[in-house]
Amino acid sequence: xxxxxxxxxxxxxxxxxxxxxxxxxxxxxxxxxxxxxxxxxxxxxxxxxxxxxxxxxxxxxxxxxxxxxxxxxxxxxxxxxxxxxxxxxxxxxxxxxxxxxxxxxxxxxxxxxxxxxxxxxxxxxxxxxxxxxxxxxxxxxxxxxxxxxxxxxxxxxxxxxxxxxxxxxxxxxxxxxxxxxxxxxxxxxxxxxxxxxxxxxxxxxxxxxxxxxxxxxxxxxxxxxxxxxxxxxxxxxxxxxxxxxxxxxxxxxxxxxxxxxxxxxxxxxxxxxxxxxxxxxxxx
Amino acid sequence: xxxxxxxxxxxxxxxxxxxxxxxxxxxxxxxxxxxxxxxxxxxxxxxxxxxxxxxxxxxxxxxxxxxxxxxxxxxxxxxxxxxxxxxxxxxxxxxxxxxxxxxxxxxxxxxxxxxxxxxxxxxxxxxxxxxxxxxxxxxxxxxxxxxxxxxxxxxxxxxxxxxxxxxxxxxxxxxxxxxxxxxxxxxxxxxxxxxxxxxxxxxxxxxxxxxxxxxxxxxxxxxxxxxxxxxxxxxxxxxxxxxxxxxxxxxxxxxxxxxxxxxxxx
Numbered sequence: 127x128x129x130x131x132x133x134x135x136x137x138x139x140x141x142x143x144x145x146x147x148x149x150x151x152x153x154x155x156x157x158x159x160x161x162x163x164x165x166x167x168x169x170x171x172x173x174x175x176x177x178x179x180x181x182x183x184x185x186x187x188x189x190x191x192x193x194x195x196x197x198x199x200x201x202x203x204x205x206x207x208x209x210x211x212x213x214x215x216x217x218x219x220x221x222x223x224x225x226x227x228x229x230x231x232x233x234x235x236x237x238x239x240x241x242x243x244x245x246x247x248x249x250x251x252x253x254x255x256x257x258x259x260x261x262x263x264x265x266x267x268x269x270x271x272x273x274x275x276x277x278x279x280x281x282x283x284x285x286x287x288x289x290x291x292x293x294x295x296x297x298x299x300x301x302x303x304x305x306x307x308x309x310x311x312x313x314x315x316x317x318x319x320x321x322x323x324x325x326x327x328x329x330x331x332x333x334x335x336x337x338x339x340x341x342x343x344x345x346x347x348x349x350x351x352x353x354x355x356x357x358x359x360x361x362x363x364x365x366x367x368x369x370x371x372x373x374x375x376x377x378x379x380x381x382x383x384x385x386x387x388x389x390x391x392x393x394x395x396x397x398x399x400x401x402x403x404x405x406x407x408x409x410x
Numbered sequence: 411x412x413x414x415x416x417x418x419x420x421x422x423x424x425x426x427x428x429x430x431x432x433x434x435x436x437x438x439x440x441x442x443x444x445x446x447x448x449x450x451x452x453x454x455x456x457x458x459x460x461x462x463x464x465x466x467x468x469x470x471x472x473x474x475x476x477x478x479x480x481x482x483x484x485x486x487x488x489x490x491x492x493x494x495x496x497x498x499x500x501x502x503x504x505x506x507x508x509x510x511x512x513x514x515x516x517x518x519x520x521x522x523x524x525x526x527x528x529x530x531x532x533x534x535x536x537x538x539x540x541x542x543x544x545x546x547x548x549x550x551x552x553x554x555x556x557x558x559x560x561x562x563x564x565x566x567x568x569x570x571x572x573x574x575x576x577x578x579x580x581x582x583x584x585x586x587x588x589x590x591x592x593x594x595x596x597x598x599x600x601x602x603x604x605x606x607x608x609x610x611x612x613x614x615x616x617x618x619x620x621x622x623x624x625x626x627x628x629x630x631x632x633x634x635x636x637x638x639x640x641x642x643x644x645x646x647x648x649x650x651x652x653x654x655x656x657x658x659x660x661x662x663x664x665x666x667x668x669x670x671x672x673x674x675x676x
Contacts, residue, residue: 166580274448
């Protein structure tokens with residue numbers, strides 16, 4: 127059974143004329159790692175918020191269609207029920223950190239306190255998620271004394287500690303250094319392999335192509351395509367949607383090198399393989 | 411020509427824990443990227459340049475004058491800093507007021523401030539949002555407004571702290587063009603950034619900070635040839651460079667076009 131089923135979802139923020147989400151339908155299976163790409167204001171963050179129920183329960187506005195998680199219909203449920211199943215990591219970590227806690231350790235405990243996790247288990251989960259994000263050394267620091275990148279890791283750890291079945295990450299690596307973003311992608315892949323469903327909005331196209339099972343391409347509130355990275359990034363009219371394919375794909379497009387399935391490569395490994403084949407062919 | 415000279419600069423937030431130690435750099439009109447791991451001291455360095463925090467030792471001179479004798483207010487006319495987090499910067503009710511605030515505050519008259527603001531908003535492509543409340547806009551748009559708010563001050567030195575956060579492909583191209591335009595105007599542009607592809611395409615010079623010290627300071631292309639040192643700083647090569655290194659092409663290409671040329675010349 128699908129983990130998330132979205133059918134004809136339409137949504138309009140209050141006092142706005144345009145649809146932020148326009149007739150979106152898709153299904154996501156348990157444990158899938160989904161990337162969402164699209165230009166600014168294409169509806170990526172709004173779609174994320176519709177899965178945890180902030181749309182429509184917090185923002186209000188006009189709503190049609192349905193979002194169903196397991197057997198819970200988001201519209202008929204509430205955020206306090208949904209947040210036990212779905213964790214959302216905010217785009218801006220400065221907004222997610224509560225400000226009511228004085229240490230990183232307690233900040234990560236905040237969500238767990240709110241859902242009544244026993245003390246021993248809380249400590250265990252906090253230690254686990256701090257270790258996963260490599261922030262143990264900051265555990266006694268005030269979250270607001272950390273750098274942007276460090277704070278972003280705390281925000282991610284706070285959600286992982288809640289053990290949600292679905293984790294939504296809205297540009298989780300925007301303030302991280304290259305090694306840090308690689309670590310986040312690997313940590314998230316590990317969770318996905320353990321059966322947790324992952325939905326990630328990200329502009330780092332090369333990483334999306336390398337790690338995600340499937341990619342959603344959004345444009346002006348519509349879902350243009352939902353398919354494997356290779357299918358999505360091989361689209362001829364990708365630039366019409368304000369998206370550049372991975373650099374490796376751009377290079378192969380210019381050299382007109384396609385894979386056997388007629389799609390362009392999207393990762394460095396696939397590209398190297400094709401280029402090396404091409405070179406040995408030329409040399410013969 | 412604008413120049414910032416940093417001499418023997420050290421700084422710590424808590425005693426005995428140096429965030430920057432003995433930094434010596436001269437910034438000139440070459441567009442310069444400052445890269446390094448989270449916590450390497452990048453943001454701290456630019457806050458020192460702007461006088462927002464004071465060094466524990468060493469000196470910073472802007473065009474020959476030490477900043478230790480200048481107030482933050484007078485430095486504001488010379489250096490504009492776009493904050494990493496736009497929400498730390500934005501506080502006005504409308505976008506236009508926000509972008510006019512900087513110029514008004516450094517003594518530019520209302521008419522000129524408005525013209526400067528309108529021009530800056532058009533540069534970042536936010537003209538149509540002049541009358542919006544910045545907090546009704548998305549993070550990516552607020553970041554562009556934060557950039558416009560500094561551009562409108564028309565300072566000879568401009569520092570961007572991670573300008574591409576939350577930006578899509580089109581806006582990144584826009585930011586690249588703004589950086590080139592500022593350089594063309596003869597301004598000194600410094601940028602803290604984690605996007606190595608952006609560094610490769612946009613900056614002549616790159617400085618790698620690692621644990622509070624300068625690890626490499628060179629032409630961008632040469633910096634990316636130091637694979638081992640970059641690894642030490644927990645940094646990666648730009649995607650094109652990785653590909654050209656794996657294929658052992660003669661040159662290390664940094665851009666797609668370079669790569670295509672090198673490929674055919676192989």
